[in-house]
Amino acid sequence: MIQLDLTVALVMLAVVVLFALAAILLRVLDGRGFLASVAVGYSIIVGGGLGWFIIVAVFFTLGVGFTLYKYEYKKRMGAAQEKGGARNWPNILANGGAASIFALAELFSGGLLFAALFVGSMAAAASDTVSTELGLLSKFKPRLLIRPRSPVPPGTSGGVTPLGFVGAFFASLVIGVMASLLGVIPGVLLPLVAALAGGLVGSVADSFYGATIQRKGxxxxxxxxxxxxxxCGGEPTRRTRGFSFVENNIVNLLGSVTGALASLISILLLMGH
Ligand SMILES: [Zn+2]
Known part of the structure; x- marks a missing residue:
């Protein structure tokens, strides 16, 4: 928990706005994405402090970096993210919405509870993004998590690859190391376990939701x-499977919440409660 005065509040706002402005200038964020980023980023820096915001900034940089890595190759495959990988407001809320609520809750109650949920949700979002982008480059055809014998085209939601699992592990580790260095969760073991549990469970859950309830058409x-x-230039598509309202961003939001819960449970188990 932190005490806010006006100067600190304004400096924090400046940090968040400058980060989002840099993202706009680098064309990795669109206009409404800017507003969503400032809202999410400011909730997190005010609620959790600078360390929490740095974790979000690391997640964003990691996600954009892996999205742009071999972008032309992924585009030729027809599996690259749209609009040059620029994030829009639904992406921002899907990946940072749960984290910003945990940060605001941290304002009213310190301790490990919301820090664990926050780190888990960030690790899940980072793992899902990095594993998706790395998985697109896999030499092995992706297979459906729920039906490992069925190969699916690269980029299909619910598809998994060995390279994707490596990506999920790497991204979770980065978030865990940062959470430890920044003291978001004290010590070394606790933050690493929280991030690995959140990231691995979260990204597997994401693939599961992608293969089962996500809208396909x-x-x-x-x-x-x-x-x-x-x-094809804005023509509506026809649904064949899944729920009509469960598109990719909803799946990501569910994945980040699942990762958050996995992280909290792993910490409670580790502490012997
Ligand atoms: Zn079409």
């Missing part, structure tokens, strides 16, 4: 299987 213009609501 096809484009009525070009006939390709697509997961987005629109295709």
């Amino acid at each position: 096809f484009c009525i213009v070009c006939g390709k299987p697509v997961e987005n609501l629109t295709h």
Whole structure:
């Protein structure tokens, strides 16, 4: 818990706005994404402090970095993120929405509870993003998590690859090491376990939701299987499977909440409660 005075509050706002402005200038964030980033970032820095915000900044940089890595190759495969990988407001809320609520709750109650939830949700978001982007480069065809014998095209939600698991592990480790160095969770073992539990459970859950409840469909213009609501210049797509409101961002939000809970449970087990 932290005490806020006006100067500190304004300096924090400046830090968040400058970070989001840099992202706009680098074309990795769009206009409404900027507003969502400032809202999420400011909640996190005010609620948790600078260390918490640095974790979010590391997640964002890691995610954008892996999205842009071999972007042209992924684009030729038809699996690259749209708009040059620029994040929009639904992406920001899907990956940072739960984290910002945990940070605001931290204002009213210190201790490990919300720190564990926060680190778990960030590790899950980082793991999912990095494993998806690395998985697109996999030499092995992705397989559905729930039906390992069925290969699926790269980029299919619910598909998993060995390289993707390496990515999930790496991203969780980065978040855990940062959480330890910044003292978001005290010690070394606790933050590492919290991040690995959150990241690995969160990204597996993400693949599970992607393979089961996520909306799948096809484009009525070009006939390709697509997961987005629109295709071919904004034409609506037709749903074939999943729930109509469960698109990729909803799956990511559910994944980050699942990761947060896994992180909290792992810490409670470790502390012997
Ligand atoms: Zn189409």
